[in-house]
Amino acid sequence: MPEVPPPAPTGDELLRVLSALGNPHRMRIVAALLESRNYVSALAREIGMSRPLLHMHLQRLEAAGLVVGTLELAEDGKAMKYFDVTPFFYELTPGVIARAAATLTEAEKTEAEKEEAK
Amino acid sequence: MPEVPPPAPTGDELLRVLSALGNPHRMRIVAALLESRNYVSALAREIGMSRPLLHMHLQRLEAAGLVVGTLELAEDGKAMKYFDVTPFFYELTPGVIARAAATLTEAEKTEAEKEEAK
């Protein structure tokens, strides 16, 4: 098994993932898409959510790399954007969090940076 | 290996954890506490954050079970609340999210739930 994924996500990456998954609607979206890929309008109807709102949530999930959308042409010529769940895997432990926090770019932070800057 | 951690967190639990960790300040707090336990005021100074604000973040982390605070009496009689990081462990995969999403209580989902609960 050559697959030895180094569990060392960037602070920013992990932050995107966690804040993306830390939302009930988005958790449900992932669950629904895992059961069966779907396109935006149908998914919106399925989980009872307005389309613009779902669009926003999907954007957030895709930005975090948890979901991918592909624009496909149906037989009848309609353009439909199908979304699939990516096989992501993250481990959440104090160590992982600490290592990630150390690489947070998160704009001008306090003492640490200023001290270093001297 | 008797260690077979059942990765089946409740929807609500996982939601609390993810939204707690999905914040740069709180990631940093966990990182700082992992390096060395500390009490509120000192930690506030260390990471350059107002005490009431840190208090709120610690509350959120503790509610998620990622951190525990114990009120200890110092020699000089001062009451200080020391915080420690708990050895938490969560796996983040599509399947885990889906299973968790299925158990989301999602607070007051109208009276429908209460009706169902009967």
Added chain:
DNA sequence: GGGTCCTGTCAGCCTTTTCTGACAGGTACG
């Protein structure tokens, strides 16, 4: 007593996120 630490909480502001209702475009079918 006054000063210095520690703890906690509160009202109110400010920023971000969430959400809705419109609007835009495209292609196909009757």
Added chain:
DNA sequence: CGTACCTGTCAGAAAAGGCTGACAGGACCC
């Protein structure tokens, strides 16, 4: 043509989260 789907985006309202400054109490030391 109008209708029915699909896609996207926008302004602005509503809700949630983040943050500050002030206040409360308690225990110590000078």
